[in-house]
Amino acid sequence: MRRHTTPPASEPVPVQLRTVILDIHTDGSMAVTIDGAPHPPPEGVPAWVRGSFPQVIDHASEDRRVPVRVEVHEADGTSFTELLPARPPRKTATESAPKRKREKPAAPVLxxxxxxxxxxxxxxxxxxxxxxxxxxxxxxxxxxxxxxxxxxxxxxxxxxxxxxxxxxxxxx
Incomplete structure (x- = not known):
């Protein structure tokens, strides 16, 4: 029989899944909410448009470090949902494998x-x-x-x- 115990405080917190809702309007603009809070376009940009989708997702997912659930509600009433997983962290130049010394190519023999x-x-x-x-x-x-x-x-x-x-x- 297995007992359920509370994990110690030192264990990592479970992954949080953010929710992004994109409401597409008939003129092609869209309203964006992230975890229920409105997310306005950057200063100087009049409205979010379909082409802004990558920028919105990068912001909501902290550049793909956090998984995101995306709901798109089209103006015609259709909708779809997509789950975008987080990417594994990329190694920095100092973390990557040591660089191999490039060997000089042998002089051609003619x-x-x-x-x-x-x-x-x-x-x-x-x-x-x-x-x-x-x-x-x-x-x-x-x-x-x-x-x-x-x-x-x-x-x-x-x-x-x-x-x-x-x-x-x-x-x-």
């Missing part, structure tokens, strides 16, 4: 392929065609490949688009 005999400045295709490069003013072409691009390939072909020069190189 495969260099060079060839000669190209017309200075010409466009040189690099086959497996994953990129193009230009020949230097001395007629030399240089392609830098990411090893991931050359996966499974054992060679590269450089093709001069003007000169027709073809240079083949084996990949390491």
């Amino acid at each position: 495969v260099e392929v060079t060839g000669e005999g190209f017309v200075p400045g010409e466009d040189v295709a690099c086959c497996l065609i994953v990129s193009h490069t230009d020949a230097t003013p001395h007629g030399t072409a240089r392609a830098l490949l990411d090893p991931k691009q050359a996966t499974g390939a054992d060679g590269v072909v450089l093709v001069g688009r003007i000169s027709g020069t073809v240079v083949t190189r084996s990949l390491p």
